[in-house]
Amino acid sequence: MSAGSEVVQLPHAEESHVAQPHGDQGMNTALLGMMLFIGSEVMFFAGLFAAYFNARAAADQWPPAGLEDVVHLNPIVIIATVILIISSFTMQWGVWRIRKGDRTGLNRAVGVTLLLGIVFLAMQAYDYFLLVSEESFGINSGIYGTLFYTLTGFHGAHVFGGVIGLLVVFGRGIAGQFSARHHIAVEAVSAYWHFVDVVWIALFIVLYILH
Amino acid sequence: MATTTLAPRARPYTSTRARAYEWLTTTDHKKIGVMYMASAFLFFLIGGVYALLIRAELAVPGIQFLEFETYNQLFTLHGTVMIFLFVMPMWTGLANYIVPLQVGAADMAFPRINALSYWMIPVAGLMLFSGYAFGGAANAGWTGYAPLSVRENIGIDLWVGSLVLLGTSSILGAINFIATIFKMRAPGLTLMRMPLFVWNTLVTSVLLLFAVPVLTAGFVMLFIDRNYGGGFFDPALGGNPILWQHIFWFFGHPEVYILILPAFGVVSEILPVFSRKPLFGYKAFVFATASIGALGFSVWAHHMFATGAVYLPFFSFFTFLIAVPTGIKFFNWLATMWGGQLRLSTPMLFAIGFIALFLIGGLDGAFLAVVPFDFHVHDTYWVVSHIHYVLVAGAVFGIFAALYYWWPKITGRMLDERLGKVQWVLLFVGTNVAFFPQHILGLDGMIRRIIDYAPNPGWTELNFLSTIGAFMVGISMLPFMWNVFITQRKPATAGDDPWDANTLEWATTSPPPTYNFEALPPVRSERPLFDLKYGAVEPHAAAVPAARGESHEETRADAPEEFLGEPVEGHEDPDVPGARTTPQVSEHAPDATPREERPKREGGDPAPPTEGRS
Numbered sequence: 103m104s105a106g107s108e109v110v111q112l113p114h115a116e117e118s119h120v121a122q123p124h125g126d127q128g129m130n131t132a133l134l135g136m137m138l139f140i141g142s143e144v145m146f147f148a149g150l151f152a153a154y155f156n157a158r159a160a161a162d163q164w165p166p167a168g169l170e171d172v173v174h175l176n177p178i179v180i181i182a183t184v185i186l187i188i189s190s191f192t193m194q195w196g197v198w199r200i201r202k203g204d205r206t207g208l209n210r211a212v213g214v215t216l217l218l219g220i221v222f223l224a225m226q227a228y229d230y231f232l233l234v235s236e237e238s239f240g241i242n243s244g245i246y247g248t249l250f251y252t253l254t255g256f257h258g259a260h261v262f263g264g265v266i267g268l269l270v271v272f273g274r275g276i277a278g279q280f281s282a283r284h285h286i287a288v289e290a291v292s293a294y295w296h297f298v299d300v301v302w303i304a305l306f307i308v309l310y311i312l313h
Numbered sequence: 314m315a316t317t318t319l320a321p322r323a324r325p326y327t328s329t330r331a332r333a334y335e336w337l338t339t340t341d342h343k344k345i346g347v348m349y350m351a352s353a354f355l356f357f358l359i360g361g362v363y364a365l366l367i368r369a370e371l372a373v374p375g376i377q378f379l380e381f382e383t384y385n386q387l388f389t390l391h392g393t394v395m396i397f398l399f400v401m402p403m404w405t406g407l408a409n410y411i412v413p414l415q416v417g418a419a420d421m422a423f424p425r426i427n428a429l430s431y432w433m434i435p436v437a438g439l440m441l442f443s444g445y446a447f448g449g450a451a452n453a454g455w456t457g458y459a460p461l462s463v464r465e466n467i468g469i470d471l472w473v474g475s476l477v478l479l480g481t482s483s484i485l486g487a488i489n490f491i492a493t494i495f496k497m498r499a500p501g502l503t504l505m506r507m508p509l510f511v512w513n514t515l516v517t518s519v520l521l522l523f524a525v526p527v528l529t530a531g532f533v534m535l536f537i538d539r540n541y542g543g544g545f546f547d548p549a550l551g552g553n554p555i556l557w558q559h560i561f562w563f564f565g566h567p568e569v570y571i572l573i574l575p576a577f578g579v580v581s582e583i584l585p586v587f588s589r590k591p592l593f594g595y596k597a598f599v600f601a602t603a604s605i606g607a608l609g610f611s612v613w614a615h616h617m618f619a620t621g622a623v624y625l626p627f628f629s630f631f632t633f634l635i636a637v638p639t640g641i642k643f644f645n646w647l648a649t650m651w652g653g654q655l656r657l658s659t660p661m662l663f664a665i666g667f668i669a670l671f672l673i674g675g676l677d678g679a680f681l682a683v684v685p686f687d688f689h690v691h692d693t694y695w696v697v698s699h700i701h702y703v704l705v706a707g708a709v710f711g712i713f714a715a716l717y718y719w720w721p722k723i724t725g726r727m728l729d730e731r732l733g734k735v736q737w738v739l740l741f742v743g744t745n746v747a748f749f750p751q752h753i754l755g756l757d758g759m760i761r762r763i764i765d766y767a768p769n770p771g772w773t774e775l776n777f778l779s780t781i782g783a784f785m786v787g788i789s790m791l792p793f794m795w796n797v798f799i800t801q802r803k804p805a806t807a808g809d810d811p812w813d814a815n816t817l818e819w820a821t822t823s824p825p826p827t828y829n830f831e832a833l834p835p836v837r838s839e840r841p842l843f844d845l846k847y848g849a850v851e852p853h854a855a856a857v858p859a860a861r862g863e864s865h866e867e868t869r870a871d872a873p874e875e876f877l878g879e880p881v882e883g884h885e886d887p888d889v890p891g892a893r894t895t896p897q898v899s900e901h902a903p904d905a906t907p908r909e910e911r912p913k914r915e916g917g918d919p920a921p922p923t924e925g926r927s
Contacts, residue, residue: 131422131496138488142526149530149560153545156556166551242542245551252537252545 136290140297143260147301150253154308157245165313166246172239173250175310178232182225183306186261189218190299193268197292203282209275212288215295216268219261226258250309257301264298267291340424341827342413345431347723349406350716352434353399360394361787363387368747368783371776374768384764385452386444386468392455393441393472396572397479400708402434404575405486407715408514410723412490414818414825415508417499417833422492426485433482441475444468454762456565459546459557463538470539473532480525480532487518487525494518499817501836505599508816508839509592512599513578516606520567520574523610528564531557555622562613570609572704573671574602576711577642580664583718584646585840586814587661588653594645595839601638601645608635618684619691625684632682639675643668658812659733663714666741667707674702677752692762695755701748705786713740713793718812725805725823732796739789747782750775815840 129137158164165173196211230251233239241251271291274280280288336344367387370379379387413421421427444450444467451472453462462469494515498507507515535557537543544550546557585592592598611631614623646668655661677699681687690696713736720728754775759766766772810819820842821830834845 128496131492134496135423135426135488135492138491138522139484142484142488142522144526145523146526146530149527149563150533152527152560153530153534153556156553156559157545157551160553161551240542241537242544245544245547248537248543248545248550248552252533252543256533 130286130289132286133289133293136293140293143297147256147304150256151304151308154249154253157249161245164246166244169239169243169246172233172237173246173309173313176229178225178229179306179310182222182229183302185218185225186222186299186302189215189222190296192218193292193295197285197288200280200285200288201282205275205278205280208280208285208288209272212268212272212275216265216272219265219268219295223258223261223265226254226261253305253309257298257305260298260301264291264295267294338428340420340428342409342421342424342427343723343825343827345427346406346408346410349402349409349431349434352438353403353406356394356398356438357403358790360391360399361790363391363394365783365787367391368780370764371766372780373777374766374773376765379764381764382449382452385454385762386450388762389451389454389472390441393451393476394438395704396455396568397476398434398438398441400572400704400712401479401483403712404514404517404572404708405430405483407579407712407719408490408510408517408575409486411719411818412511412514413493413497414722414821414829415511415816416494416497416502417817417830417836418493418497419828419830421489422496423489427489430482430486430489433478437475437478437482440471440478444471447471456561457535457557458561459535459538459554462535462557463546470536473536473539477529477532480529483521483525487521490514490518491522499833499836502817502841505596506836506839506841508578509581509595509598509602510575510578512602513574513581516602517571517574520571520606520609524564524567524571527560531560531564534560555617555620558617558620559614562616563610565616566613567606567609569703570605572708573711574605576667576671576708576714577602579711579715579718580646580667581642582816583660583664583714584649586718586812587656587658587664588650589656590649590653591815591840592645593648593651594641597641598645601641604638605635608638615682615687618687629682629684633679636675636679636682643672658717659728659730659737660714660718660812662734662737663710663717666737667710667714670702670706670710670741670744673749674699674707677702690755692760693755694751694759694761697761698748698751698755701744701751705748706744710740713737719818720800721807721811722818722823722825724801725807726800726803727807727811728800729796732792736789736792736796739785739792743782743785743787743789745782747779747786750779750782754779810842813846815843817841820845 192211192215196208196215199207199211239247239250241247268291271288274287336348339345366379367384370377370384409421409427413419442450447467449466450468451457451465453465453469457469457472494507494511534543534545538545538547538552544552546552546554548554581592581598608631612628612635614628615632617623618625618628650665657665677695681690681696681699717728717733720726754772757769757772759772766776805823807823809821809823811823812819817830817833817836818825820834834841837844
């Protein structure tokens with residue numbers, strides 16, 4: 103189905119459905135589900151952050167002796183951070199486009215976001231590679247290494263999950279499945295992507311600025 | 314028995330193969346609920362056999378027939394199975410079946426995610442028990458305290474994996490319940506008219522949503538420590554073993570309410586029906602439930618008083634504070650029964666048993682909030698007694714109350730009352746004989762989780778008594794299983810509303826059709842079916858506001874026309890002509906309302922009922 107063709111309006115099952123009276127009021131049910139899921143993910147990262155501050159509060163010196171300069175602001179991290187923040191804006195641009203019914207705009211925006219997400223993951227992998235090969239800094243290098251790799255690794259896993267979601271949205275967008283009225287998957291993946299971005303900003307501040 | 318018939322009966326599937334395929338691929342909340350309950354009951358039996366093995370070993374001092382290592386695995390799996398594979402899935406299954414019916418929905422908000430949540434459970438169960446095939450199941454206790462859990466056998470890795478799966482299942486289930494309750498309620502079913510089982514499921518789901526991910530984070534840390542040389546819980550690497558306890562109990566205390574709040578909901582459904590009164594203090598009950606949920610997140614460190622690493626006055630104070638909303642609930646329950654026309658059917662007996670025994674478990678908890686007392690009984694059999702008074706006398710009594718109450722709705726058949734009462738007596742006596750002596754053993758200093766104990770004066774007798782009680786609890790399951798077996802062979806004659814109940818699930822057939830309701834009664838109070846049957850028209854519950862100077866009929870045998878709802882196109886059943894149009898009220902309807910229940914407008918009170926009271 104191309105963007106310009108006539109869309110045949112099928113009758114809505116919900117409209118005659120006795121048991122879904124609230125379906126057309128307030129937040130969409132699927133979006134509510136995604137928001138609740140994000141709420142649980144916030145608690146997951148809260149647990150990991152709690153472990154970080156617990157270890158940091160108990161340590162005599164932070165970062166621990168011998169590891170003072172291992173994790174520091176370097177061009178890779180700064181560029182990766184900028185890329186992830188930009189990707190949040192491109193995602194939101196896509197949401198705004200499809201709300202106006204612009205499918206091509208949505209596909210462009212999601213494509214760019216997808217690309218930025220993959221570049222972020224590649225840069226994180228390269229950063230890990232440098233840390234392990236040049237600094238011999240691994241997950242077993244004491245609590246500092248454990249925390250660094252657990253926090254950033256689980257964030258990376260969530261970015262990967264977001265990339266999968268973006269792939270689905272991109273594929274469905276290419277197939278022309280979204281319209282100004284029906285694009286809840288775009289809204290949900292967008293909310294998740296913003297969440298992943300916010301977690302990275304918190305991680306960036308804690309690991310690189312406040313260290 | 315005459316019944317309220319509002320929806321045609323679903324047609325049965327014809328071939329065995331089609332039925333098996335239907336069950337394996339279903340997204341129907343009722344079938345998923347039944348599968349949840351069936352697998353939970355299976356795990357209950359396994360966990361129960363483990364408990365009997367433990368009690369048999371402890372019947373007399375000395376080592377009887379178990380190895381040290383076997384014993385450690387037994388009590389670890391007993392706790393894990395009972396909490397994560399029995400009580401939690403059993404409540405999820407009941408809520409799966411009942412909540413969409415009680416809110417008048419056709420299904421859960423996300424039916425396929427619902428099926429996914431269920432199918433994680435058998436996988437997780439297999440993973441947990443597969444430890445036996447790989448050199449020993451988990452053996453560090455259900456709390457898995459570090460550093461022991463960091464060092465012990467491979468079974469703990471499988472335990473971690475299993476519990477992460479079960480946690481994911483719970484989180485997805487919680488999202489599903491919250492979305493269902495907020496988005497799928499029938500017209501007129503405002504939040505403050507929701508049945509209390511729905512309210513308690515809602516609060517439970519919120520607790521799950523925010524507590525379980527923290528435990529998942531803890532399991533991730535434990536797994537990294539065990540397998541990748543991580544240092545979260547290892548002081549030599551800069552970590553802290555107490556961190557595990559913080560994380561575990563930050564989940565673990567809300568978990569206590571996750572296990573018990575649905576039982577509060579069940580009891581609050583049953584007491585009004587079997588007392589022929591509305592629940593006393595509905596709003597107070599709702600706010601008490603919500604505040605228990607909120608306070609549940611502020612008391613986790615009362616499990617850690619003896620570590621010396623927590624601020625004792627804060628956690629002691631908040632633990633006492635939780636007794637207040639719980640006390641409100643007890644007051645509501647007793648006031649609901651007070652002056653009611655009590656029917657001592659099996660569900661009611663289990664509900665009353667719950668109130669009596671959970672009170673003991675709750676008071677034990679208040680004792681433990683006293684810091685010096687907690688120091689004295691920490692890690693003794695007092696704690697074992699407390700958790701079993703809360704979970705056996707609380708959750709298990711609540712579960713059986715719910716099973717006996719909703720069995721006719723789920724199967725269309727009434728469980729046998731006589732066998733039910735036999736089970737109740739065995740379970741009630743057995744629970745007390747098994748767990749009350751453990752209070753005394755704990756005060757005396759008998760330490761938990763140890764295979765042997767010294768033959769101190771009194772200990773042998775009390776332990777033997779406790780073992781007898783445990784076997785009584787075990788035997789009490791036989792009448793239940795026999796009851797289920799013979800009931801399933803009888804014809805489905807329960808009718809749609811055998812208990813003369815109040816809430817929407819009884820307004821459809823037993824069992825309900827796949828789509829649940831053909832038409833919904835109007836909801837004008839928290840007892841829509843009661844209003845439909847007895848036409849209670851109260852000032853705040855008027856379906857149509859009365860004009861000035863008029864008043865509604867005081868009681869009605871039949872619902873007026875406007876109560877009947879509109880038929881849905883395509884849902885008419887040609888085999889049952891007129892089934893939808895005439896609700897047949899049960900034959901004992903006219904005199905089932907206690908006189909003092911009726912609106913007190915007999916004495917010529919001229920004030921007409923109006924919607925707005927200004």
